[in-house]
Amino acid sequence: MGLLNRMSTVIKAKMNKIIDAAEDPRESLDYSYEKQLELLQNVKRGVVDVATSKKRLELQRGKLLQNADVLDKQAREAVRAGREDLARLALERKNAITSQIASLDQEIAGLEGEQEKLVAAEKRLSTKVEIFRTRKETIKAQYSAAEAQVKISESVSGISEEMADIGVSIERAENKTADLKARSSALDELIDQGTLEDFTGKQDDIDRELSKISATSTIESELSKMKTEEGK
Structure with a gap:
């Protein structure tokens, strides 16, 4: 088990190294920004959905209020006509509608509070997303500049190494030239002394x-x- 754990750790380390070498932080930043925008859009849709639901309840409440007003008028007309039975029936219906209106008021108040929370969350998230976007662009620009600097440094280093190789070649050629000159001078001296015969140009x-x-x-x-x- 210990050996397997160590092997697993080594494999994970190598995989992380490969992934890190292949990963472009600029792409990761853009991806994170896109995910934050998606989250912000979800919050905005939530605000719209809550506002739509609240509006529907408010419209329903308005209709119930109109019905309650009609029943109130009917009850008054029945009283004037001496029809207490009809007046009582109208008031009972009005009372049921009043209960529904009270229940709707509670639901509307709850949606109002939820909408306020979502709007506040949207503002905070929008601010954070904008801050992240600015930071993201700054980091991307810094990374691009550093990447360019590294490429320039690598190019300069390659030129320096190449020039060093050229310097070695020049030094080697100069040494060979000096050796040839010294050998030629020595041969000329030996020929002048008669030690060696010159078969190339002398008698x-x-x-x-x-x-x-x-x-x-x-x-x-x-x-x-x-x-x-x-x-x-």
Whole structure:
């Protein structure tokens, strides 16, 4: 049981992490706002329903009052005509109607109180919904700004990493270039010292010997000329 509980806890934690990553708080706020609007509409409909019921009872009460007035007049006419039996019957009916009117008055008063409560609740809820709407839009704007800032920071971080890689590549190329220059300079020095032979642009052994013979011939010719000029 302990192992199962731990596994269940781990699974729930992972699921919550996945849901949290996929959830957009702006959508959650809009959804909450829509639910509050639905609740507010329900309260408003309740106010309308109570007001309609009260109005119906008031209309019914008005008709009963009219009937009571008619019966009162009939009772008075019967009395004047000496018909006490008819007057008594009219008064009995009037009394029954008066009882109905009293009962309706109680129901109307109860609906009036209920309507006042619903109207007050509607005003409070409407105020809360408007406050939530303002807060919701503020939070959404802040979230969007923070999201944009994160994207910019991530882009800058990516550029920095890329530039760092470029810097490493440049440094590596510079080091290789320096190594090649040093090697070239060392080879040139060895060639100049005669340690290595340059087969790419300098004279080989035959060229050097021919150059020596040519130089010797030139020197001997100039020397002979000088002797002649000097009378020797």
